[in-house]
Amino acid sequence: MPGKEGPNAVKPIRVALLGCGTVGTEVVRLLTDQADDLTQRIGAPVELAGIAVRRPNKHREVPEHLLTTDAAALVTSADVDVVVEVIGGIDPTRGLLLDALRAGKSVVTANKALLAEHGPDLFEAADASGADLYFEAAVAGAIPLLRPLRESLAGDRITRVMGIVNGTTNFILSAMDATGAGYAETLEEASRLGYAEADPTADVDGFDAASKAAILASLAFHTRVTAADVYREGIRAVSAADIAAARGLGRTVKLLAICERVTAPSGQESVAVRVHPAMIPRTHPLASVNGAFNAVFVEADAAGEMMFYGQGAGGAPTASAVLGDLVAVARNQVAGGRGPRESAYAALPAQPMGHTPTRYHISLDVADKAGVLSQVAAVFAEHDVSIAAVRQEGRVEDASLVIVTHAATDAALRSTVDKIGGLPVVRDVVSVMRVEGEE
Amino acid sequence: MPGKEGPNAVKPIRVALLGCGTVGTEVVRLLTDQADDLTQRIGAPVELAGIAVRRPNKHREVPEHLLTTDAAALVTSADVDVVVEVIGGIDPTRGLLLDALRAGKSVVTANKALLAEHGPDLFEAADASGADLYFEAAVAGAIPLLRPLRESLAGDRITRVMGIVNGTTNFILSAMDATGAGYAETLEEASRLGYAEADPTADVDGFDAASKAAILASLAFHTRVTAADVYREGIRAVSAADIAAARGLGRTVKLLAICERVTAPSGQESVAVRVHPAMIPRTHPLASVNGAFNAVFVEADAAGEMMFYGQGAGGAPTASAVLGDLVAVARNQVAGGRGPRESAYAALPAQPMGHTPTRYHISLDVADKAGVLSQVAAVFAEHDVSIAAVRQEGRVEDASLVIVTHAATDAALRSTVDKIGGLPVVRDVVSVMRVEGEE
Numbered sequence: 110m111p112g113k114e115g116p117n118a119v120k121p122i123r124v125a126l127l128g129c130g131t132v133g134t135e136v137v138r139l140l141t142d143q144a145d146d147l148t149q150r151i152g153a154p155v156e157l158a159g160i161a162v163r164r165p166n167k168h169r170e171v172p173e174h175l176l177t178t179d180a181a182a183l184v185t186s187a188d189v190d191v192v193v194e195v196i197g198g199i200d201p202t203r204g205l206l207l208d209a210l211r212a213g214k215s216v217v218t219a220n221k222a223l224l225a226e227h228g229p230d231l232f233e234a235a236d237a238s239g240a241d242l243y244f245e246a247a248v249a250g251a252i253p254l255l256r257p258l259r260e261s262l263a264g265d266r267i268t269r270v271m272g273i274v275n276g277t278t279n280f281i282l283s284a285m286d287a288t289g290a291g292y293a294e295t296l297e298e299a300s301r302l303g304y305a306e307a308d309p310t311a312d313v314d315g316f317d318a319a320s321k322a323a324i325l326a327s328l329a330f331h332t333r334v335t336a337a338d339v340y341r342e343g344i345r346a347v348s349a350a351d352i353a354a355a356r357g358l359g360r361t362v363k364l365l366a367i368c369e370r371v372t373a374p375s376g377q378e379s380v381a382v383r384v385h386p387a388m389i390p391r392t393h394p395l396a397s398v399n400g401a402f403n404a405v406f407v408e409a410d411a412a413g414e415m416m417f418y419g420q421g422a423g424g425a426p427t428a429s430a431v432l433g434d435l436v437a438v439a440r441n442q443v444a445g446g447r448g449p450r451e452s453a454y455a456a457l458p459a460q461p462m463g464h465t466p467t468r469y470h471i472s473l474d475v476a477d478k479a480g481v482l483s484q485v486a487a488v489f490a491e492h493d494v495s496i497a498a499v500r501q502e503g504r505v506e507d508a509s510l511v512i513v514t515h516a517a518t519d520a521a522l523r524s525t526v527d528k529i530g531g532l533p534v535v536r537d538v539v540s541v542m543r544v545e546g547e548e
Numbered sequence: 549m550p551g552k553e554g555p556n557a558v559k560p561i562r563v564a565l566l567g568c569g570t571v572g573t574e575v576v577r578l579l580t581d582q583a584d585d586l587t588q589r590i591g592a593p594v595e596l597a598g599i600a601v602r603r604p605n606k607h608r609e610v611p612e613h614l615l616t617t618d619a620a621a622l623v624t625s626a627d628v629d630v631v632v633e634v635i636g637g638i639d640p641t642r643g644l645l646l647d648a649l650r651a652g653k654s655v656v657t658a659n660k661a662l663l664a665e666h667g668p669d670l671f672e673a674a675d676a677s678g679a680d681l682y683f684e685a686a687v688a689g690a691i692p693l694l695r696p697l698r699e700s701l702a703g704d705r706i707t708r709v710m711g712i713v714n715g716t717t718n719f720i721l722s723a724m725d726a727t728g729a730g731y732a733e734t735l736e737e738a739s740r741l742g743y744a745e746a747d748p749t750a751d752v753d754g755f756d757a758a759s760k761a762a763i764l765a766s767l768a769f770h771t772r773v774t775a776a777d778v779y780r781e782g783i784r785a786v787s788a789a790d791i792a793a794a795r796g797l798g799r800t801v802k803l804l805a806i807c808e809r810v811t812a813p814s815g816q817e818s819v820a821v822r823v824h825p826a827m828i829p830r831t832h833p834l835a836s837v838n839g840a841f842n843a844v845f846v847e848a849d850a851a852g853e854m855m856f857y858g859q860g861a862g863g864a865p866t867a868s869a870v871l872g873d874l875v876a877v878a879r880n881q882v883a884g885g886r887g888p889r890e891s892a893y894a895a896l897p898a899q900p901m902g903h904t905p906t907r908y909h910i911s912l913d914v915a916d917k918a919g920v921l922s923q924v925a926a927v928f929a930e931h932d933v934s935i936a937a938v939r940q941e942g943r944v945e946d947a948s949l950v951i952v953t954h955a956a957t958d959a960a961l962r963s964t965v966d967k968i969g970g971l972p973v974v975r976d977v978v979s980v981m982r983v984e985g986e987e
Contacts, residue, residue, distance in 0.1 A: 139703060139850060149893040150702050150770070245700060251851035253692070253700030261684060261692030263589050264578060264871020331589070394836070394857070411578055411868035412690035415858035418833065419851065429850035432703020446885015454588040 122151065122439040123158040125189040125214070127180055127205060128196035129169055132219060132246075133160070135428035136193060137171045143432075151439040159183045184209040191438050193431060194218040195246075203227055210234035210242065215442070217434040219246035219427055225320035225336040228327065232451035241441055241448040243434035248321040249274055249403045251426030252419035253433070258328040258407070259449050265409040267329040270368040271545070272405030273398050274321040276421045277312035278344050278364040280304040282352075282386070283399040286361050291349045304401060314343035318366045318384040325405070326368035326382045331455040334368075334382055340462035342385035347542075351386075354472045354511065354540040360388040361396050365545055366405075371460050381460040388470050389546035396546075463520035468497070468544040470513050471526060474537040477508040481534045485510065488532070492525040493517065507536055513544060561590065561878040562597040564628040564653070566619055566644060567635035568608055571658060571685075572599070574867035575632060576610045582871075590878040598622045623648035630877050632870060633657040634685075642666055649673035649681065654881070656873040658685035658866055664759035664775040667766065671890035680880055680887040682873035687760040688713055688842040690865030691858035692872070697767040697846070698888050704848040706768040709807040710984070711844030712837050713760040715860045716751035717783050717803040719743040721791075721825070722838040725800050730788045743840060753782035757805045757823040764844070765807035765821045770894040773807075773821055779901035781824035786981075790825075793911045793950065793979040799827040800835050804984055810899050820899040827909050828985035835985075902959035907936070907983040909952050910965060913976040916947040920973045924949065927971070931964040932956065946975055952983060 124140070126133055140147070140155060148154045160171060161180035169176075177183055184192050184205050192209040196202050197220055206216050206223070211234050218224070224231065224247055235242040245255045249272070258267065273279050277299065284295045296313065299305040311317045319339040326334040344364050355362050369381045389396055394416050398404040403421025408414050420426040441447055475481045482501060489496055495515040502509050514522065530538045563579070565572055579586070579594060587593045599610060600619035608615075616622055623631050623644050631648040635641050636659055645655050645662070650673050657663070663670070663686055674681040684694045688711070697706065712718050716738065723734045735752065738744040750756045758778040765773040783803050794801050808820045828835055833855050837843040842860025847853050859865040880886055914920045921940060928935055934954040941948050953961065969977045 135850065143703070143705065146705070146770075146894075147703065150891055251704075251848075252854055253696035256695060256700050257692035260876055261695050261872040262868065263875035264582070264586065264873075265690075265868040266582065266585070331585075397833070397836075409690075409868060411574065411864040411871070413859045413862075413865055415691055415856070417854070417856060419854035423852075425850040426852055429701065429704040429848060432850070433700040434703075436702035437699055440888065441885060444886045446880060447883045449879065452589055455585075 119153040121154040121156045122442060123156055123188055123190045124435065125158050125183045125186070125192045126160045127184070127192060127194040127202070129160050129162045129171060130195070131424035132195040132427045132431070134170055135424040136195065136431055139428055139432050147436065151436055152443045153439065155435065155439060158186065158189045180205050181208065184214065185212040189214055190442060191215045191217065191435060193435060194220060195431065196220070197222070199223055199226060206231060207234050210240045211238055213238040213240050215241035215438040217243045217431055217438060219244065219431060221247040221317065221320040221324060225323040228324070228335070229333050229451070229453070236450055239447065241438045243438055243448060244324070245434050246427045246430035248324050249405055249417070250419065250421040250423065251429045252403060252405070252417050252421065254405055254417050255324070255328060257417070258325065262407070262409055262412060265411045267407060267409045268370045269408040270325045270329050270405060272366055272403065273363055273395055274366045274403050274405065274421065275312055275318040275364060276401035276403060277305050277309065278318070279398065279402070280400050281313070282344060282347065282362050282364060285347070285349065285352050286356070289349060289353065292345065292347055313345055315341045315364065315384045318364060322366035322368055322382050322384050325366065326380055327453070329368055330370055330380045330457055331452045332380055332457045333453045334380060334459065338382055338459040340383035340385070344386050347386050348540065350472070351540040351542050354470065355388045355542070358388065358470065358511070358513070359391050360544070361391055362386050362388055362542065363395060367545065371465070379458045379460040381465040383462055383465065385543060387543040387545040393546040463518060465519050466516040467519045467522060468514050468516050469522045469526065470511070470540070470542050470544050471529070471538070472540040473510045473529065473535050474539055475508050475510045476534045476536065477503045478534070481508070482510065484532055484534055485512070485529055488528050489514070489525055492521045494521055494525050509539070558592040560593040560595045561881060562595055562627055562629045563874065564597050564622045564625070564631045565599045566623070566631060566633040566641070568599050568601045568610060569634065570863035571634040571866045571870070573609055574863040575634065575870055578867055578871050586875065589875055591882045592878065594874065594878060597625065597628045619644050620647065623653065624651040628653055629881060630654045630656065630874060632874060633659055634870065635659070636661070638662055638665060645670060646673050649679050650677055652677040652679050654680035654877040656682045656870055656877060658683065658870060660686040660756065660759040660763060664762040667763070667774070668772050668890070668892070675889060678886065680877045682877055682887060683763070684873050685866045685869035687763050688844055688856070689858070689860040689862065690868045691842055691844070691856050691860065693844055693856050694763070694767060696856070697764065701846070701848055701851060704850045706846060706848045707809045708847040709764045709768050709844060711805055711842065712802055712834055713805045713842050713844065713860065714751055714757040714803060715840035715842060716744050716748065717757070718837065718841070719839050720752070721783060721786065721801050721803060724786070724788065724791050725795070728788060728792065731784065731786055752784055754780040754803065754823045757803060761805035761807055761821050761823050764805065765819055766892070768807055769809055769819045769896055770891045771819055771896040772892045773819060773898065777821055777898040779822035779824070783825050786825050787979065789911070790979040790981055793909065794827045794981070797827065797909065797950070797952070798830050799983070800830055801825050801827055801981065802834060806984065810904070818897045818899040820904040822901055822904065824982060826982040826984040832985040902957060904958050905955040906958045906961060907953050907955050908961045908965065909979070909981050909983050910950070910968070910977070911979040912949045912968065912974050913978055914947050914949045915973045915975065916942045917973070920947070921949065923971055923973055924951070924968055927967050928953070928964055931960045933960055933964050948978070
């Protein structure tokens with residue numbers, strides 16, 4: 110109602126919200142509950158211009174008159190300054206956000222999959238119109254992580270980002286570690302408790318973590334990294350035996366997202382980005398990150414090691430990250446500035462997983478007779494893989510042999526394990542797992 | 549040499565550096581080593597216009613022709629866009645930075661004491677000229693913490709900030725915990741190893757942590773909090789007996805900076821900001837923060853709990869934080885925007901320590917006879933302090949009595965301890981320490 114405003118009233122920031130599920134509802138709640146604070150912090154009030162939903166008749170705790178099914182019209186409406194997207198998925202979200210950005214609307218999104226697949230297109234559209242693109246909520250929920258990477262560490266050289274970025278798999282692995290139960294049983298329990306989706310594929314097969322790894326690597330290394338560049342292994346194959354083997358070595362198993370800057374002897378730099386389960390020492394700070402929490406370690410040349418820890422998902426934490434971005438975008442509109450743009454100037458090549466140096470833990474059931482260790486050790490030598498530690502324990506009929514390697518290329522380690530599995534003296538390969546978080 | 553530049557060359561960002569000690573030298577090194585990256589990230593090259601030092605003849609690894617003793621002329625020079633201050637102290641730094649800001653130069657500073665005492669003056673000068681004021685390096689060294697508080701959590705309601713923000717005292721307390729040695733002996737060792745200054749007052753008496761707490765509280769609660777508002781107790785009185793008592797209870801002692809939003813029954817909010825040693829459970833994430841590392845816990849309504857961890861001091865980590873701010877300021881100058889301004893609209897009153905709810909651990913040597921516990925317990929009841937746990941152990945001649953209280957006002961707890969110390973059955977008050985980090 111323009112008639113109510115005086116001539117000096119500050120123009121409000123008008124927000125279109127796309128999606129009104131758990132996160133969207135929380136965004137509306139925070140915008141309402143904190144309206145006065147937000148006005149003070151931004152220098153202008155924030156108002157909801159509309160909320161695009163698919164099913165307008167579903168019960169929601171939001172003002173009904175704001176609901177619309179016409180997302181396409183909403184995102185380009187002259188009445189909208191900022192588009193907040195919490196629908197998720199690639200389509201139709203991609204088209205909506207591109208339209209919004211092209212129309213000069215700044216975008217705040219929590220959509221990790223979209224950013225990991227089509228981030229460059231979104232950035233280009235934002236650049237063309239001078240709009241802002243913020244996405245703190247896309248990785249590690251409420252934990253301020255992308256802003257530190259994009260801004261706080263912008264004067265440093267980041268060498269490594271490693272973390273736990275998926276709450277569902279972390280819940281499952283934490284529970285397996287606590288109870289000794291197997292994967293299938295624990296997944297069922299996680300579903301019952303609401304920690305796993307009915308279709309858990311995106312989480313347990315590592316797709317969600319891989320999207321986040323792509324986003325983290327892009328920001329950390331000033332390079333376009335998409336989901337296709339990320340090596341990905343989920344947790345379906347993690348067994349109770351793997352967890353027990355880790356425990357026996359003072360380690361625990363976590364699904365890690367690892368983004369590394371790798372320098373070849375020639376001086377050529379590349380980025381190696383991967384998601385896979387790995388054993389880490391129980392003394393490592395990531396080891397005590399349990400349940401639905403996320404934590405990310407960042408290493409930079411000057412800053413050294415840092416860790417960021419907090420709630421990685423959920424309506425309120427994700428909404429907090431969305432609101433932080435919304436305040437930033439709104440401040441930019443009030444003050445006439447712009448947030449950081451895509452920074453991909455380094456354009457480093459992606460290193461294939463086979464060339465990436467890793468370390469393996471291998472646990473074998475072997476025949477308890479002379480010469481077994483020498484046969485096994487010969488296979489390692491043949492593949493130029495150096496052994497860091499061996500533990501052999503005899504039992505009545507057979508023996509267990511546990512080997513931890515030094516770093517070698519992942520390809521060499523895989524070939525070694527394949528060949529060892531075929532040795533007649535090896536009865537069973539009980540557990541094979543990468544080892545991280547120690548020298 | 550302007551003749552070398554084409555007509556479309558981007559105007560470089562010209563930087564005046566004040567101070568060239570450990571941090572300053574690292575700033576120069578990073579500006580040089582990363583010049584190409586910084587140009588790409590900012591969109592313009594960054595150049596040093598001059599370095600103000602007191603003793604120009606001292607050997608330094610920086611270009612000699614940039615050195616000047618005339619800091620006052622440098623900070624207002626037409627050739628300077630940004631002033632980076634790593635001198636420290638209140639005077640003459642305060643005047644230099646006010647002059648710089650008034651002249652429209654953006655300022656990046658690591659000066660916690662200056663910000664905690666005169667932050668509002670600096671912000672006002674920045675606002676008057678439209679300059680930026682950034683100070684990430686002032687708290688927790690390289691750990692991105694202030695940007696998350698000022699920006700990432702700008703849409704949330706922060707309720708608590710608690711952390712370890714002083715590396716020297718953390719080194720001393722970690723060493724006391726590891727060795728069982730007393731304070732004086734451990735301080736001496738810390739000095740020998742370079743972890744404590746010749747005059748350790750600023751660290752061990754909590755002044756440094758109190759300045760940082762004031763800055764954190766100001767940002768978290770959108771309120772002006774100065775060092776004078778911060779309750780401060782250092783670690784000089786922490787004894788080997790305190791550390792041993794903590795260990796016996798599964799706890800460890802840390803010097804904590806705690807900033808809380810407190811809501812009175814009337815609904816009136818205030819801020820309680822304090823620095824003191826406290827016992828925390830060994831299972832608390834802050835317990836494993838050892839040596840010169842810093843870690844800060846942040847709690848917000850929507851985001852929940854977060855932790856930030858990393859190197860809290862040192863030349864390179866501090867320089868990393870300074871460079872991150874320098875990139876932000878430079879980007880703002882290139883893109884025509886401004887960073888966040890002072891946000892003090894909430895103007896919450898400071899709550900005195902006596903009114904602040906805390907919990908105490910009290911360890912007593914008492915006479916081993918009937919009725920001791922009832923006499924001691926009566927004193928607690930008299931002061932309306934509720935007891936959470938008691939452990940009494942008889943010995944040959946006397947007994948030890950350990951009490952952990954529920955939350956009560958600090959004033960009530962202090963009176964209780966004073967009165968208990970005067971009871972004839974109490975032979976010695978072995979240890980009194982606040983308890984944090986548990987329900």
